[in-house]
Amino acid sequence: MIQVVLDNQKSAFMSYMPPIGFILLQVVTYGIQPLLIGVLNILIINTLYKTKGWQVGFWLNGIFLLLAFSTTNVLLQITLNLPFIPEIAAIDIILLSFPFGCVARFSNGGWKKPIC
Amino acid sequence: MSKFVSSLVQGFVWFTNKSLVKNLLVITLCIMFLLVQTFFPYNYYASASRNPSSSFQVGIHYVYEQDNLDQIYGQVARIHDLGFKAIRISLECNPEYYNDTMNDKTDEFFSATDNYALAVALVIQNDETAEKVNYYLDRWGSHLKYVQVMNEPESASSWDVGALFTDDEIISKFNLMYSTVESHRLPAQLYTNFGIGYILRSNVPIEASKKLDFVGFDVFMDSFLVLSPNFIQNLHKITNRDVVITEFGMSTSNGAAQSNFLIKGLNLFKSMGLKGCWLVYWNSAYDNYGIRDRLAEKAVGDWIAKNAN
Numbered sequence: 001m002i003q004v005v006l007d008n009q010k011s012a013f014m015s016y017m018p019p020i021g022f023i024l025l026q027v028v029t030y031g032i033q034p035l036l037i038g039v040l041n042i043l044i045i046n047t048l049y050k051t052k053g054w055q056v057g058f059w060l061n062g063i064f065l066l067l068a069f070s071t072t073n074v075l076l077q078i079t080l081n082l083p084f085i086p087e088i089a090a091i092d093i094i095l096l097s098f099p100f101g102c103v104a105r106f107s108n109g110g111w112k113k114p115i116c
Numbered sequence: 117m118s119k120f121v122s123s124l125v126q127g128f129v130w131f132t133n134k135s136l137v138k139n140l141l142v143i144t145l146c147i148m149f150l151l152v153q154t155f156f157p158y159n160y161y162a163s164a165s166r167n168p169s170s171s172f173q174v175g176i177h178y179v180y181e182q183d184n185l186d187q188i189y190g191q192v193a194r195i196h197d198l199g200f201k202a203i204r205i206s207l208e209c210n211p212e213y214y215n216d217t218m219n220d221k222t223d224e225f226f227s228a229t230d231n232y233a234l235a236v237a238l239v240i241q242n243d244e245t246a247e248k249v250n251y252y253l254d255r256w257g258s259h260l261k262y263v264q265v266m267n268e269p270e271s272a273s274s275w276d277v278g279a280l281f282t283d284d285e286i287i288s289k290f291n292l293m294y295s296t297v298e299s300h301r302l303p304a305q306l307y308t309n310f311g312i313g314y315i316l317r318s319n320v321p322i323e324a325s326k327k328l329d330f331v332g333f334d335v336f337m338d339s340f341l342v343l344s345p346n347f348i349q350n351l352h353k354i355t356n357r358d359v360v361i362t363e364f365g366m367s368t369s370n371g372a373a374q375s376n377f378l379i380k381g382l383n384l385f386k387s388m389g390l391k392g393c394w395l396v397y398w399n400s401a402y403d404n405y406g407i408r409d410r411l412a413e414k415a416v417g418d419w420i421a422k423n424a425n
Contacts, residue, residue, distance in 0.1 A: 011354055014318035018283070022316060055135040056142055064142045067149035074153050078160050081389075107142055109133060 002033055003069070004085065034062030041065060041104050051110025061108045068103055072096065157345035161387040162380060172424045173392030174382065174416070175202030175237065177363070180225045181218065182401045188221060191408075192228035195398060198413070199420030202235040202261070204362070204394050207244055211251035219255075226259045237262035237362075237394070238304075242272045242281075242289065246296045253300045260304040264362070265293045268334060270320045271313040286320055294327050305329040309362040312340055312347055318354055325355035330391070332362030341381055345388060361385050365396035367404045371411035374404070378412050382419055 006029060013025040038058030046052060054061070069092075076088050092100070132138055176195060180188050195203060205225065210216035229236050238260050240249055253260075266272070269286045281289070290308070297306065308324050309332030325331050333351055335344050348359050364385075366377045378395065385393045395416065400406040407413045 011318075011322055014354060015322055018319045019316040022318060055133070055138050057139075060139065060142055060146075064146050064149075067146050067153070071149040071152050075156065078157055106132070108138070 002036070003073075004089065006033070007084065030063065030066075031059075034059050034066050036062065037065050038062030038108075042108050042110065045105060045108060046110045049110065051112060053111050054108055055110070056108045064107050065100075065104055068107075069100065154346070155342065157349075158342045158384065161345055162384045164387070170386070170389055172386045172390070173201045173235075173360075174199065174420050174424045175204055175235070175392060175394035176200050176398045176407075177204040177206075177239075177394060177396045178225075178398040179400055179406075180205060180221055181208045182399060183221075185217065185221050185224055188224045189228045191398070192225065192232060192234065196232040196234055198417040199424060200234070201424070202237060202392070202394060203229060203398075204237040204239060204262075204264075204396075206239045206241065207249065207252050209248065209252050209255070211248055222256060226256055230259060235261035237264060239264045239267055240293055240297070242266050242269060244293070246292060249293065249296050250300075253297065253302065257300050257302045257304075260302060263297050263302065263304045263306050264332070265297060265306055265308050265324075265328070266290055268309060268311045268313070269324070270317040271311055283317070283319060287323055290324055307332050307360070307362070309334050310351065312343075314351065315347065321351060321355050325357045328355075328357060330358040330360055331355050333359050334363035335361060335381065336363070336365065336367075338366075338377065341377070341384065344381075344384070348388065348390070358391055360391050361393040363396045364393050365405045365407075367400075369404050374407070374410065375412040375415040378407070379415055379419055382416070382423070386423060 006025075010025065013021045013028075015021060016024065035058050038056075038061035041061055042054045042058065046054075056064075073084060073088055073092070076082065076091060077084060080087075082088055132141060178191065178195060180191070183191060192203070208218055209222055210218050213219070226236070236259055238252075240263065266286075266289065269281065269290060272281050272286070294306070297304075306328050307330045308321075308328055310321050311334045314321050321331060331351060333344070333348055335341055340347075352359050361381070364378070364381050366374050368374050382393060395407065397405045397407070399408045407416060
């Protein structure tokens with residue numbers, strides 16, 4: 001979802017007082033977006049597995065998931081010669097949700113015992 | 117066996133569940149993903165021809181103003197015989213004197229390209245005046261298949277070397293040249309070319325492409341060739357126009373290095389499904405870009421015979 005929104009806003013970002021818009025796009029893509037993904041991931045893990053805290057920092061966890069996701073998409077787009085929307089996005093949702101979930105679970109985790 | 121595998125998996129999970137190990141693993145994988153995203157597109161397309169049946173136009177920039185009048189016809193014939201389908205030229209003429217040698221050269225050039233049915237792309241440089249462009253298009257416009265409105269405007273110098281055009285200057289200059297060309301109602305396709313600097317001034321291709329039929333991308337160095345699939349895909353994405361490689365060449369005295377670079381690039385661009393690639397240059401008196409009478413001339417000719425249709 002975030003990827004689709006960012007793709008749609010790319011031209012608007014890049015047209016905004018260049019190169020400030022380009023820099024802002026990079027800040028959002030590689031700064032804010034990973035933070036959000038990282039926070040969301042650990043929240044889901046802690047809720048599902050009844051754990052507390054985190055093993056990997058929010059940003060690092062988020063950038064890892066973002067890179068895993070975008071690398072998979074780049075590989076699919078190039079080898080299958082398909083655009084991201086709608087084909088690759090559909091493959092991501094239908095076929096890769098579970099593997100991405102496993103990767104997200106593997107990439108971070110909480111602790112069973114409370115952290116002192 | 118399954119017990120062994122199970123304990124192996126459990127051991128792996130236990131080991132990687134340590135915060136330090138997990139952090140290191142995640143950092144390592146991040147670096148790997150970055151490398152894959154950077155280099156995979158080039159390696160994938162360069163490794164084999166992915167689009168053997170696609171049409172691909174190979175062109176070349178001919179600096180005919182550096183040749184003598186009696187050489188030009190023969191040089192165009194030679195370019196045609198090598199298999200090139202398009203010739204790119206700079207706007208060179210003397211509007212003051214009809215029978216100037218430069219105008220005679222241009223007449224001779226177009227007489228040859230008409231005879232050999234070669235498509236001609238005209239480059240209107242950033243410092244050309246509307247009067248000169250009008251004169252040229254009035255006289256030779258009907259011979260043109262493509263017209264390039266400005267040259268790498270994102271990195272062009274304005275009033276002095278190093279002083280880049282401001283956005284307003286670029287867009288107003290572009291609009292002036294565009295309306296000058298459009299007023300002649302030529303059947304030619306319009307395009308503008310960009311170097312990798314467009315990534316920092318993306319508003320220029322985004323704005324300009326609204327009036328263009330396609331956009332050009334220029335590649336001059338090995339490193340840019342490796343990164344070019346990413347830049348080309350991005351340019352296509354932000355402009356929503358087909359991308360043609362409008363300047364592709366290497367200035368080196370090493371003939372083998374130049375030849376290898378050109379063949380690598382031609383393979384890459386054809387594999388990517390691009391419509392064409394125009395080399396720079398056929399001849400160049402002041403640097404080593406020219407391929408005429410060098411190893412690259414035969415290599416490119418052989419490549420065209422095998423791959424371009």
